Amino acid sequence: MDFPPKSVTSTEVLGTQSRNCSVCSQHQLCLPTDLNECDTQRLDKIIGWRKIPRDGFLYRAGDPFTSLYAVRLGHFKSYQENLAGDRQITGFQMTGEMLGLDAINSAQHQCDVIALDDSEVCIIPFKTLEALIAQMPPLLHHFHRIMSQEITSEQKIINILGNMRAEQRFAAFLLNLSSHYAKRGYSPTQFQLRMSREDIGNYLGLTIESISRLISKMRNEGLIRVQQRNVEILDLPRLKKLAADIDTLNIKPF
Amino acid sequence: MDFPPKSVTSTEVLGTQSRNCSVCSQHQLCLPTDLNECDTQRLDKIIGWRKIPRDGFLYRAGDPFTSLYAVRLGHFKSYQENLAGDRQITGFQMTGEMLGLDAINSAQHQCDVIALDDSEVCIIPFKTLEALIAQMPPLLHHFHRIMSQEITSEQKIINILGNMRAEQRFAAFLLNLSSHYAKRGYSPTQFQLRMSREDIGNYLGLTIESISRLISKMRNEGLIRVQQRNVEILDLPRLKKLAADIDTLNIKPF
DNA sequence: CGTTAGTTTGAAAGAATTCAATGTTGGTGG
DNA sequence: CCACCAACATTGAATTCTTTCAAACTAACG
Structure with missing residues (x-):
């Protein structure tokens, strides 16, 4: 056919x-x-x-x-x-x-x-x-x-743009890329960014420095691995929680 | 007909x-x-x-x-x-x-x-x-x-949401309402807000307090007159300049 | 006239930006 | 092949903007 x-x-x-x-x-x-x-x-x-x-x-x-x-x-x-x-x-x-x-x-x-x-x-x-x-x-x-x-x-x-903080925005951005690649049959956890940090920042209403700091922070937390434009999502569930604003750090005892 | x-x-x-x-x-x-x-x-x-x-x-x-x-x-x-x-x-x-x-x-x-x-x-x-x-x-x-x-x-x-500061956002919001009413044959400079401050803030990615402060600021500068939800734009050209980010205050001498 | 929802204002805290410096990578030409 | 350059990225410190928290105010309504 x-x-x-x-x-x-x-x-x-x-x-x-x-x-x-x-x-x-x-x-x-x-x-x-x-x-x-x-x-x-x-x-x-x-x-x-x-x-x-x-x-x-x-x-x-x-x-x-x-x-x-x-x-x-x-x-x-x-x-x-x-x-x-x-x-x-x-x-x-x-x-x-x-x-x-x-x-x-x-x-x-x-x-x-x-x-x-x-x-x-x-x-x-x-x-x-x-x-x-x-x-x-x-x-x-x-x-x-x-x-x-x-x-x-x-x-x-x-x-x-309207109601997420910087970290959530970037998490949501990565998740969006992830699902787009998944839909096209590629890995949802490993992909290449096609755009510069500046482009990402611009898109998310943040500065290039903020993007850089967020990458470093998430890397230190074991969420992602980033080598230049190569991204690997190490902890997809936690990234999703982060983007969804479910504040796992603020669970109150009662 | x-x-x-x-x-x-x-x-x-x-x-x-x-x-x-x-x-x-x-x-x-x-x-x-x-x-x-x-x-x-x-x-x-x-x-x-x-x-x-x-x-x-x-x-x-x-x-x-x-x-x-x-x-x-x-x-x-x-x-x-x-x-x-x-x-x-x-x-x-x-x-x-x-x-x-x-x-x-x-x-x-x-x-x-x-x-x-x-x-x-x-x-x-x-x-x-x-x-x-x-x-x-x-x-x-x-x-x-x-x-x-x-x-x-x-x-x-x-x-x-992506590249305006609070004041510009609110100015752009007012101008958008203004042109919508103008298009419908109403006054572009006098109209009633149909939404609460909270709704405006939510829409613009700001808090209700920020909206309130912006209104006060613009009122003090003679840009607008606001009585509850009644708005009068007193200086449309200046409001437009503000929204367009043409920073009239920062004109450098040379 | 008191209650309530919505709004305004002030002071402190927090988030992100700005400015400045340093680091990295890849390309180019000597 | 190496040195240098340019573009891009990272990091730190200070500043700015906006939010948060708290309190007071106002108008509308029963």
Whole structure:
């Protein structure tokens, strides 16, 4: 069932990833599972493809919005800049995640998006997608779920920024990465940070020094092992307790 | 052009608000402007209606998701509760705004939503809406814009929580209310806060005492006038400068 | 008129930042 | 191959901002 459609030459599907949705490794993350083969191929036809080198822009705030992007390979960061020139990273995106949804309303991109790795994206022309969507109910609903998910994941950040202390924020951040990697079949306890300490700090509303101190503290407590950008979570349950604010240190005798 | 459709008796359209989209005062906020009369009436037919008393729940986190809600009258707050029982208000909603979009993905509501005023909502059964949407391209696109707008407005909060100091946060909060009221034809400089100081603090990641101090400070500086929940912005430009982090006090001589 | 919920104010404590210095890594060119 | 540089990261000390704790105040309501 994984052979390439006949319209595609064999060289085009060489490499670790195919350019076709039906054989893409992100299939279950990106596409509705109940889409039939025919509809999947119709979708294939409208989807383009692009490579972004490390530190390259996928798009910039203010760019006209024409397409959504699905991360096929690699990692991205999205940030907004305010009038004073301060930046706020609003999210990190990894394989299978959608970029550009925030631009639909104004037809202009709202963020700068930069690749943290050499990366690849699927280009999804939005007008075409909407036309297709109207004819394919499962895809319609799936697309709404994706947008809804985006809202939910931003609410998570609001929760982190709004009522967690520094240590909890960082714990929540690690746990979020952990579950994302787990969902993609990678180890939930060992992974590489794709972003600098500065990016992490910015994202979590903390300074780079605070991040550094938190890493040292958690390392000393045997919670994590960190070597540069390599992270190993040594005590996942305790990390979860920490992030959930269940203050194990303050258990009162009665 | 504003007479009620014949299927509706005259008593039903009495009062300040009609139950029909075509004559609803929120028309331009809620509906696509390029929807024809016939399509508007099809939409009318699926939309229900409900009153929520002050402090009443519109829905609770975990409730099964069946419908979206559009605020027709009044104000709401949405908040999430974490495992430790801490709450985080993720947004305040006023007339014309949509509630429940975050529930599409999981089919369960993600927030508790409470009315701050005696309020009224339109009930929009989601399955029916999706079916209708697929047949009405302008409505399809409009719905996507609404979801996109929700994403954008959450990014605003992330920006506030992620890199503003207390004073800027509160300034940004007031300005946000100001522009919302302006958009609805009310005064941008005089309005009533519908939420308690505690709610404001929670929303902005600050304590109630901090909010209180900020109000006092801004009052002393002639920026605002506050009498209980009545707010008057006395110096809008300066408030904007403050929120934008343009530090007028720190202009260096050379 | 007293009670209550919500708000304001003050003083002390705590959390995170700022500033400054030092350490580490990886790349580049001599 | 090594020395040096630049970018990134860590650590310490002082400062700043915000919270916490405590008390007093205010308006609304029965």
